[in-house]
Amino acid sequence: MTHLTHPAHPVQRTRGCAADRHAPPEVDRLEVVRLAALHGYDLLDTPADPALDAVVRLAAAIAGVTTATINLIDAHRQCQLSAVGFAGGPSERSESLCARNLGHPEVVHVPDARRDPRYRDSAWVDGRFADVVFYASLPLVTAEGHHLGSLCVFDAVRRELTPDQLARLRDLADVVMALLDGHRRHREQQRLVAEVEEQRELAELTLTELEAREEFTRALLTSVDVGVLACDAAGRLTVVNPTARRLHGRDADLGLPASEFALVHGLHAADGRTPLAPEEAPLRRALVEGHVRDVEVVIAPAGRTPVRVLCTGRALHDHAGRVIGAVVAVQDITTDRARIHALEAxxxxxxxxxxxxxxxxxxxxxxxxxxxxxxxxxxxxxxxxxxxxxxxxxxxxxxxxxxxxxxxxxxxxxxxxxxxxxxxxxxxxxxxxxADSTGLDVRPVIVSDVLTHVVEDLGATAVQAEIVLTGTSRTAHADPVLLRQLLQNLVGNSVRYRSPERPCRVEVRVRDLAGGGWELAVADNGRGIPPGQREQVFAMFAVAVTGENTGENIGAAAGARRPGHGIGLATCRRIVARHGGRISAEETPGGGATLRAVFPSVQAPRWGESGVAVALT
The missing domain is CATH 1.10.287 (Helix Hairpins)
Structure with a gap:
């Protein structure tokens, strides 16, 4: 076995390999950077590229073999980007021949891998996956020096390449990197084009939204019944809505300095007589002072009825806190102030x-x-x-x-x-x-005891009458003396004005009310009180004229009238009123009169006949 390159460097492995578990931190950092560069090309698991396929076929032809491939080495696998002579596919990085030379700066030329200790135990060499004998690998290195993988040629027989063949293969490795860089630039251009298109669409959406907001703001400023004035950081008017124009009696010139606004539009102090100095105009004050609140101003341009307004505003700031202008809301309070003055008067x-x-x-x-x-x-x-x-x-x-x-x-x-x-x-x-001059001593009173004394006082007039006490309560909260006087008048009237057609029966009912307080009712079966006279009978010296009589009205001299002086029921009303209650007359079912008095649970002020409140003593 001979090498046509410098002696082999130690094989660099990734952290996924068992041999790298104790790799120094610097190796880990370099691998992270290399993987980032590899993924930046976005080539893993992409469809075959015709140009790369052509380079791989040319590499096989130059080497005189039938099999060649472009291998990219990921963290845990080898991805064959293009292959000729066999069906390429991904495999474990630990099984890759090219992964064993990853990081080697020169061409690796192995005539017989079976005799090379770096490769002879590989599954691609010992027959488990294949019977690779000849193997040559040319590194694919980026301009920044990151090793992505290799251009690899191999064969099942022993071969040696000439220097010219190796040179041509190096040229092809450069072509592969040029193609990969071209692909990356193309994808980056596509990404940039997509981003530009996205930015353009976003800009269009933003412009549309801004136009919609501007239209909404314009409609809002037009429709609100509040004047709105705004200026820029230099104090020049930028916004004057229709209401503000109407209040000021003329069109405000956009661009007019806020300092001149008071003079041009006749602004006066709240007294309506003192002209405002330029620096006292609410918009100018909001810009300089930061805010104004509830400043009352009178707009009195020449030849026009003055308008009284209330101004509130503040300075406007950008995200950095710089003042970019001011805005003031102007509300017409002329009518409100007139109403207030009228109410005060x-x-x-x-x-x-x-x-x-x-x-x-x-x-x-x-x-x-x-x-x-x-x-x-x-x-x-x-x-x-x-x-x-x-x-x-x-x-x-x-x-x-x-x-x-x-x-x-x-x-x-x-x-x-x-x-x-x-x-x-x-x-x-x-x-x-x-009834109205004695002191009022309200206390719990047993009604049956009071009624017994009343019957005794009535004497012979009550002998032939049936007087009974009914109801859900036997105790009343009242002044005992006044309650006795009240019952004596009511029961006495019932006995005195009995009907000659039936035995006299008088029912005294006492009950507590659900909402508080209590009720006293005296119902008889006597002559009754005509409906039109049930309120008048409580007046002083009033005597009801019944259907049995011929009198025209209460107090009429003509006609027979009921016996009595017309003072008893007036006295009853005064007694009930002193307790804070009220008394009324109604018809008893079956005939007769029922006098019903309602007393509150808490003593209220008494109202005299003149309608004046009288404090209880």
Whole structure:
């Protein structure tokens, strides 16, 4: 065996081989770089190339053999890029003959591989894969010195190549590298063309998107009811939307310096009289100061109604933080300010009226107190002499009744009945006055106990009446004195205005309400209250005219009226109102009247008949 080259270098193996497990780090680094260069050609597992096939056939012809191939050595395999004389295909790198010379800088010429210790144990030589005897390998090296593989010729018989043959094969190895470099450049050009096309499409998409955004921005600026002004870093106007033009009363010239904007468009301070200096224009301030917020300005160009606006804006920055301009939003607040001024004027008027009303309330309270005191005093002072009158009339009737004769006794009885009615009226007025003048002491009250005292007070008038207590509750939260007075009036009315057609029945119902509070209802089967008079019966001195009577209205002199003075239900309303409740009248199913009083769970302010709130004591 002879070599036509320099002595063989030690065979360099990859990290995938068992012999390389202890290779130094530098060898690993060089292999990584070599593999990167190999993969950069993107040739592994690619279809056959006619030009490379022609080079391989020419190599076989020059060497005088029938088999030749181009082998590329990957990390773990050998890939045959082109082959002649046999069916090429990938194989394990550890089984490759060319992998054993990978990195050798010169041609490897082996006339008889069976006698060469580097190759004689290979499966390609010892018959396991093939019977290779003659073998020659020419390295394929990039311009950067990276070994990709080799151009290889071989035969099953012993051969030796001439120097001229070896020279031609070296030329063919250079041709192979030129073709590989050409393929790489072509693919790079294709990649660049694809990238350029992609960039062009991206640019077109970007341009389309920018146009769409510009159209959207233009439509947005046109449609919003807010003025928008913008300038560049030099302070020249770049954007003025239609609303801003309308507010300023003229077309703003694009390119106009923001410093001149105040002078050109008649900008004034919030007082509407002081002209703004050029540097005080909101757009100029936003550019210089960085931001402005809620700056009130009056736009008052010559010959035009002033417009009051509110300006908010800020400086604009690029990604590096440099100021590239400013923008200001201008909102018309002329109508809002006019409304505010009108509301302030109305509020001041309401405050004056409130003060006047407070004075009137104070005077009304004083007058009510005086009237209550007067009613109490008058009732008390009238009650004493009236009692004397009644007493003497009774004495005259008892002592001199026979002497008076029938006509005299009738006159005397009429006088006594009139005095008794007057006495009842005085007592009712006194009760009405007391209902709103005494202190309010709300506490739990057992209703059955109060009702028992009421029945006792009614005396003979309640003897033939059925008075019952029903409902889901037996306890009420109220002032016990006022509750007794309330029940005495309501139950007394039911007994007094009983129906002559059926036995009198009065039902007193007490129940707790789901939403809080409680309800007192007094239902009877008496004469009832006509629908049109159920609200009027709570007025002072009002007496309902029933269907049995011929009176035209409450308080009418003509027609028979219900007995009473028309004060009891008015007193009931005052008592319920003092507790923060309300009272109403309705019809009892089957005939009669039901008086229903609703009391809150938490005591509320009482409202007097004049509509003025009165604090509870």
């Amino acid at each position: 109305a509020g001041e008027q309401l405050r004056r009226q409130g003060r006047d009303l407070a004075c009137a309330v104070t005077e009304l309270r004083r007058s009510n107190d005086e009237l209550g005191d007067l009613a109490a005093v008058a009732s008390h002072d009238l009650a004493a002499p009236l009692t004397s009158v009644l007493g003497y009339l009774e004495l005259v009737l008892d002592v001199h009744g026979d002497a008076l004769g029938g006509e005299g006794r009738e006159w005397l009885a009429t006088a006594m009945r009139a005095a008794q009615r007057m006495q009842g009226l005085i007592e009712a007025v006194l009760d009405h006055a007391r």
